[in-house]
Amino acid sequence: MTAPSDPYRSSQAHPPRRGPDPMGPAAAIEGAVGSGGPVDRAQQEAARRHLWLHFTRMSAYNEADVPVIERGEGQYVYDQRGKRYLDGLSGLFVSQIGHGRKEVAEAGARQAAELAYFPLWSYAHPRAVELAERLAVLAPGDLNRVFFTTSGSEAVESAWKLAKQYFKTTGQPGRYKVLSREIAYHGTSMGALAITGLPSIKEPFEPLTPGGVRIPNTNFYRAPGFIADDLAAFGLWAADEIERTILMEGPDSVAAVYLEPVQNSGGCFPPPPGYFARVREICDRYGVLLVSDEVICAFGRLGHYFGAQRYGYQPDIITFAKGVTSGYAPLGGMLASDRLMEPFSEGSATFLHGVTFAGHPVSSAVALANLDVFEKEDLLGNVRANEATFRATLEKLYDLPIVGDVRGDGYFYGIEMVKDKTTRETFSDEESERLLRGFLSQALFDAGLICRADDRGDPVIQLAPPLTCGPEQFTEMEQILRTVLTEAWSQL
Ligand SMILES: Cc1ncc(COP(=O)(O)O)c(C=O)c1O
Numbered sequence: 001m002t003a004p005s006d007p008y009r010s011s012q013a014h015p016p017r018r019g020p021d022p023m024g025p026a027a028a029i030e031g032a033v034g035s036g037g038p039v040d041r042a043q044q045e046a047a048r049r050h051l052w053l054h055f056t057r058m059s060a061y062n063e064a065d066v067p068v069i070e071r072g073e074g075q076y077v078y079d080q081r082g083k084r085y086l087d088g089l090s091g092l093f094v095s096q097i098g099h100g101r102k103e104v105a106e107a108g109a110r111q112a113a114e115l116a117y118f119p120l121w122s123y124a125h126p127r128a129v130e131l132a133e134r135l136a137v138l139a140p141g142d143l144n145r146v147f148f149t150t151s152g153s154e155a156v157e158s159a160w161k162l163a164k165q166y167f168k169t170t171g172q173p174g175r176y177k178v179l180s181r182e183i184a185y186h187g188t189s190m191g192a193l194a195i196t197g198l199p200s201i202k203e204p205f206e207p208l209t210p211g212g213v214r215i216p217n218t219n220f221y222r223a224p225g226f227i228a229d230d231l232a233a234f235g236l237w238a239a240d241e242i243e244r245t246i247l248m249e250g251p252d253s254v255a256a257v258y259l260e261p262v263q264n265s266g267g268c269f270p271p272p273p274g275y276f277a278r279v280r281e282i283c284d285r286y287g288v289l290l291v292s293d294e295v296i297c298a299f300g301r302l303g304h305y306f307g308a309q310r311y312g313y314q315p316d317i318i319t320f321a322k323g324v325t326s327g328y329a330p331l332g333g334m335l336a337s338d339r340l341m342e343p344f345s346e347g348s349a350t351f352l353h354g355v356t357f358a359g360h361p362v363s364s365a366v367a368l369a370n371l372d373v374f375e376k377e378d379l380l381g382n383v384r385a386n387e388a389t390f391r392a393t394l395e396k397l398y399d400l401p402i403v404g405d406v407r408g409d410g411y412f413y414g415i416e417m418v419k420d421k422t423t424r425e426t427f428s429d430e431e432s433e434r435l436l437r438g439f440l441s442q443a444l445f446d447a448g449l450i451c452r453a454d455d456r457g458d459p460v461i462q463l464a465p466p467l468t469c470g471p472e473q474f475t476e477m478e479q480i481l482r483t484v485l486t487e488a489w490s491q492l
Contacts, residue, residue, distance in 0.1 A: 037081040039065055055201075067445070072099025075466045075473055077450065086476055088451040088463050093264070093296040094327035097373045098466040104328045104369040111365035120148060120359045127364035134371060135324075135335060138305040141314045143335040147351075148359030152295035152321035153187030155332040156258070159291050159317045160191050161353050162340060163255040169343040172287070175255040176210075179245055179288075181217040183457045185265040186258060186293055195258050198265065198456055213249055215257075216241050218269045221405040221416060221424070222458070235272025243282045256289040256317075261297040261307025267414025267460030268407050276313035289316040289340075295332070299323030300374060300467045302410035303383040310409070316340065326370045331363035379467040383411050386470055393474040394463070397481060402489045411469065415461045415481070419492075426458045431492065435459060439488055449480040 047066040052058070068080045075098050077087050087095060097104070111127060118125045132146040147162070149155045160178055167175040178195050180186060186195040193202055194212035202208060216238050220231055227234045246254050259279065263269040283290045292315035297307030299320070304310045306318055317340065321332030344351050357363075374380065387410050394413055397403045404418030417435070419425045427435060432455045440453040440461070452462040461481065465473060 040068075040080055043068065043080070074098045074100065075469050083448070085445070085448050085450045086465070086473060086480075088449050088465050088477055090323075090464050090466050091327055092322070093301070093464045094322040096300050096323040096467045097326040097370060097377075097379065098468045101326075101328070101373065104326070104366055104373065107369035108329055108362045108366045111362045115361050117357075117361060119354075119356060121354055125359075125361050125364070127361050127368060128359040131359070131364045131367050134368065135333075138371075139318060139335045140306055140308050142337045142339070143315070143318055144338050145336045145341045147334050147336065147353075148364075149321070149332040149334070149355060150330050150357045150360070150363075151187075151332045152293075152319065153189040153192040154355060154358075155295065155319035155321055155334050156187045156195060156291075156293060157189050157191040158353060159258075159319050159334045159336075160195065160256065162317070162334070162336060162351060163289050163291075165351060165353075166289075166340050166343060167255055169349065172252065174250075174252045175287075177213055177249055177254045178211055178256050178258055179213050179215050179242060179249075179254065180258040181263060182214050183217055183266040184258075184260060184263050185456070187295075200456075211255075213245060213254075215245050217263050217266060218271055218275060219266055219457070220269070220272060221407065231272045232274055235275035236278055238272070239275050239278035239282065242279060243285075246282070246286050246288060251286040251288070254286065254288050256291050257283060258291045258293050260293045260295075261302060261311055262409055262412055264296050264412075264462070265454075266457030267405075267416055267454065267462060268409075268412055269414075270407065270409050271311055276308075276311050280313050283316075291315060291317045291319060293319045295319055295321045296323075296464070297412070299326075299370075300379050300383055300410075301412050301464065303380055303387060305380070324370070325363055325367045326373075328370065329360065329363035329366040330357075331360065331367055333359070377468070382470070383467050386474075387411065389471055390469075390474050393471070393478045394481075396478055397485065400482065400485050400489065402485050402492075408463075411465055411467055413463045415463070417459045417461070417485070417488075432459050435488060435492065439491060440484065443484045443487065444480065447480045447484055449477060449484075451477075 044065055048061055069077045070080045071078050075087055076084050077099060078084055090096060115125060120128060128148065135146050136144045147158055149158055164176050167173065180195045180197055182197045184197045186192050191209045193205060194209040196202065197214050218238050220234055223234045227237050242257060280290060292308045294307050299305060301323065302310045308315050316337050318335040325331045343349055390411060394406050401421060402417045403415060404421055404424055405416040407414055419427050436453045436455050436459055444451060454460050454462055463477060
């Protein structure tokens with residue numbers, strides 16, 4: 001079966017394999033191979049004829065089979081032939097509690113039977129109230145107000161709209177611009193896309209919403225030469241670039257800075273020490289809102305409910321989605337400080353924004369059940385107890401010539417591949433295409449590991465396993481990666 005092409009790349013996908021799946025280079029790894037039953041031809045035909053996959057070169061499946069994942073259990077998923085895969089990406093940074101949790105599914109079913117739907121336009125329903133209160137307790141500082149959405153893009157978009165209307169309402173109508181980092185991904189709707197820092201996925205949709213401005217990211221492995229040896233100095237430089245950009249754009253025109261606690265796109269860039277403290281100072285100095293985009297980093301990915309708590313900074317808004325339900329139903333939202341709500345709490349003032357399914361009762365019930373699992377099983381504790389072992393296990397891969405950098409925090413890692421470890425020379429576009437799409441994505445999938453081989457920045461493999469994982473799964477990941485990366489190097 002052909003591996004899925006990467007859901008975020010604009011020019012992804014690898015040459016499809018024809019015919020039955022020849023077990024890949026790591027097929028000998030225990031647990032990688034399932035029953036290998038027959039492929040459902042009618043389903044394949046229907047998928048090819050009618051289903052439009054996201055961010056996917058559909059031509060890759062003109063003849064090759066579409067990968068169909070049929071069920072999940074714990075940290076593993078199974079395709080329609082019964083072959084097992086370790087879900088090293090939690091689906092898409094979503095399945096924090098793992099797959100197949102009956103109690104969470106049942107919470108959704110119970111809610112659907114009681115009240116399947118009612119909007120949050122003028123009305124409330126009990127599960128949205130309970131969830132909002134629970135999130136407000138878990139969130140850092142004065143983030144007390146929850147505005148629900150159905151997705152991360154909507155959350156990002158909502159925070160921008162809130163920032164704009166807030167400033168218009170409070171006598172600063174010129175503030176509309178948003179600063180965000182190079183290569184950072186913040187979603188695909190037109191507003192969120194203007195905040196996203198990936199030129200290749202923006203270009204077909206120009207002109208975008210005006211106001212998106214880029215600032216440097218915190219990729220220390222590729223830090224500019226003059227601070228390449230000093231992590232703390234690099235962090236302060238990257239933060240000061242935000243100030244420089246605010247001054248260049250005109251402070252009165254800047255509404256917000258969007259930052260992920262650990263930037264995903266580009267392959268996991270954690271914040272250098274002192275970075276967020278300096279950013280907070282700068283935002284306060286110029287009256288700019290700090291939006292922590294935690295669509296990936298919240299709900300345990302970094303061993304805390306929110307990434308801002310791990311790095312000790314106080315955002316004005318947190319955007320979230322994905323892990324809030326562990327994917328048992330779709331939900332997103334933003335947590336805003338009381339201060340931002342204040343202008344909308346008197347007279348006829350209204351935040352003029354909403355979506356039909358935001359805070360859906362079933363999704364809210366599922367989110368509450370998901371958080372119950374977090375508490376009962378102390379998943380944050382599990383991440384904190386095991387993260388050093390996860391790091392150490394992945395760092396064993398440094399003995400391979402292709403592994404240049406292993407970076408991340410919590411259960412969130414990127415492994416950057418290089419042509420030359422000493423010079424950090426990266427691959428040409430052609431080599432990258434051959435390596436990632438022509439070989440790695442397929443080989444890792446064949447070997448039973450779902451992760452992402454990505455080249456939105458330099459070529460990286462991204463890992464974000466369910467928070468229930470432990471040393472056994474870390475070793476499984478390391479062994480599959482070792483086998484496949486060794487083979488990749490020999491093919492270069
Ligand atoms: C940091 C970040 N923001 C926003 C989004 C968009 O979320 P969604 O795909 O739910 O719209 C994503 C998606 O991965 C993300 O990683």
